[in-house]
Amino acid sequence: xxxxxxxxxxxxxxxxxxxxxxxxxxxxxxxxxxxxxxxxxxxxxxxxxxxxxxxxxxxxxxxxxxxxxxxxxxxxxxxxxxxxxxxxxxxxxxxxxxxxxxxxxxxxxxxxxxxxxxxxxxxxxxxxxxxxxxxxxxxxxxxxxxxxxxxxxxxxxxxxxxxxxxxxxxxxxxxxxxxxxxxxxxxxxxxxxxxxxxxxxxxxxxxxxxxxxxxxxxxxxxxxxxxxxxxxxxxx
Ligand SMILES: [Zn+2]
Numbered sequence: 378x379x380x381x382x383x384x385x386x387x388x389x390x391x392x393x394x395x396x397x398x399x400x401x402x403x404x405x406x407x408x409x410x411x412x413x414x415x416x417x418x419x420x421x422x423x424x425x426x427x428x429x430x431x432x433x434x435x436x437x438x439x440x441x442x443x444x445x446x447x448x449x450x451x452x453x454x455x456x457x458x459x460x461x462x463x464x465x466x467x468x469x470x471x472x473x474x475x476x477x478x479x480x481x482x483x484x485x486x487x488x489x490x491x492x493x494x495x496x497x498x499x500x501x502x503x504x505x506x507x508x509x510x511x512x513x514x515x516x517x518x519x520x521x522x523x524x525x526x527x528x529x530x531x532x533x534x535x536x537x538x539x540x541x542x543x544x545x546x547x548x549x550x551x552x553x554x555x556x557x558x559x560x561x562x563x564x565x566x567x568x569x570x571x572x573x574x575x576x577x578x579x580x581x582x583x584x585x586x587x588x589x590x591x592x593x594x595x596x597x598x599x600x601x602x603x604x605x606x607x608x609x610x611x612x613x
Pocket of ligand 1: 567568570594595596
């Protein structure tokens with residue numbers, strides 16, 4: 378059976394007032410969930426003549442992200458993906474195709490009650506071993522004018538962000554009621570484990586729902602019963 382390919386990623390970009398029309402992507406850190414290797418793609422590796430030209434990088438990022446069955450980000454729905462889409466459209470490279478996307482920011486914001494909801498706050502609250510690295514704002518400008526040390530600092534920061542993102546995703550996953558279903562019904566919608574217990578169903582609704590708990594990742598899900606389940610549970 379095809380194992381879902383889940384890509385966790387984070388973009389770093391230069392911008393004026395968060396606009397992707399007045400900005401460019403510096404780099405993307407990414408990894409496939411369940412694999413060890415962390416990959417870094419950067420505009421500085423594309424040997425572009427114009428320091429503001431991120432076209433080759435955008436093309437590469439599109440190719441990578443479109444191999445995913447699901448994307449995982451922290452605030453990528455409002456930030457990273459629209460930024461990339463803007464750059465892709467700008468370069469006439471075509472929009473990123475629709476891909477299932479779980480944004481851990483919304484889990485932190487709506488399923489927890491932290492004083493602040495940044496990835497850094499989740500990291501410190503849960504005491505992850507992986508840590509985000511602070512980068513002085515001036516380094517972003519230095520990187521633009523070709524300062525190699527500043528560029529390296531941003532790449533290291535991006536790499537660490539992916540590791541912390543992975544920690545946050547795995548730690549908060551049990552809280553995610555809505556999560557793209559990557560494998561069929563009968564498997565956990567989050568981790569794909571086949572073992573689900575604690576079936577509770579109620580029949581007052583015209584469309585009875587079922588709540589289940591995964592014994593592997595500890596996550597819950599609530600959904601409408603499939604036709605087969607309706608027959609199995611309600612006609613028993
Ligand atoms: Zn699970």
